[in-house]
Amino acid sequence: MSIIDLFLTLERAGPGDAESLRWALDVAQTPADARVLDAGCGIGADTGTLIAAVPRGRVVALDAAEPFVDVVAGKYPRAEAVVGDMRAPPAGPYDLIWSAGAVYNLGVGAALAAWRAHLAPGGRVAFSDLRWTGTERPQAVVDYFASEGVTLSDTAALDGEIAQAGWRVIGARWVGRAGWAAYYEPLEAQLANERDNALVEAFKSEINCWKLHGDSFDYRLVVVEPQ
Numbered sequence: 001m002s003i004i005d006l007f008l009t010l011e012r013a014g015p016g017d018a019e020s021l022r023w024a025l026d027v028a029q030t031p032a033d034a035r036v037l038d039a040g041c042g043i044g045a046d047t048g049t050l051i052a053a054v055p056r057g058r059v060v061a062l063d064a065a066e067p068f069v070d071v072v073a074g075k076y077p078r079a080e081a082v083v084g085d086m087r088a089p090p091a092g093p094y095d096l097i098w099s100a101g102a103v104y105n106l107g108v109g110a111a112l113a114a115w116r117a118h119l120a121p122g123g124r125v126a127f128s129d130l131r132w133t134g135t136e137r138p139q140a141v142v143d144y145f146a147s148e149g150v151t152l153s154d155t156a157a158l159d160g161e162i163a164q165a166g167w168r169v170i171g172a173r174w175v176g177r178a179g180w181a182a183y184y185e186p187l188e189a190q191l192a193n194e195r196d197n198a199l200v201e202a203f204k205s206e207i208n209c210w211k212l213h214g215d216s217f218d219y220r221l222v223v224v225e226p227q
């Protein structure tokens, strides 16, 4: 089974939940008629919550993976599901650009630079990005993420990247354990049905790393606006 096929069996492709998304919508003061971009929507983990939040608005769900976008189109006819690169979103402008667990593909500065011109006046961007939660740096976590080509940094570094890009933070929190469970519990159940292979082993190691050391890292959820 490929990683795409594996995620097609799930509801989420990364940590997050409706509670933390609703927090971000509240902080961003997203109105009921807002135009919203779900950038890196995956299999539509948050698309339904976004649609419900803007009953008189518009939701564009964008992802580079066509099979994911096909799922979103089937599941959420009210969304405009688009295959494409989130560096160059379909025409907006948007009152909210939401991006759960996908900004790391571009880097925070590059994503914010790409999205600035696509925001409506007064618009906001809300995204989650993986960071250390405190000063604890378990070697097993450092090694695990290094093997994935990821070097974790802390929230001060994230704040610096946002400020450097010319944006201001208007709210920040952690996604928290419920959001990780919402991702990992169905994933773990699905892995139990799969024959062992490198992909299955890699996800099992990732989940194990979180079970052992998950207090030391989390997705930082930030709501930002251009300065």
Ligand SMILES: C[S@@+](CC[C@H](N)C(=O)[O-])C[C@H]1O[C@@H](n2cnc3c(N)ncnc32)[C@H](O)[C@@H]1O
Pocket: 011, 012, 013, 014, 015, 016, 039, 040, 041, 042, 043, 044, 045, 046, 062, 063, 064, 065, 068, 084, 085, 086, 087, 099, 100, 101, 102, 105
């Ligand atoms: C970790 S998943 C998160 C998906 C979804 N937001 C969720 O929380 O379940 C990251 C997603 O970003 C998408 N992605 C990566 N780079 C992209 C790009 N440049 N443009 C659009 N989508 C991209 C991937 O295909 C994947 O679906």
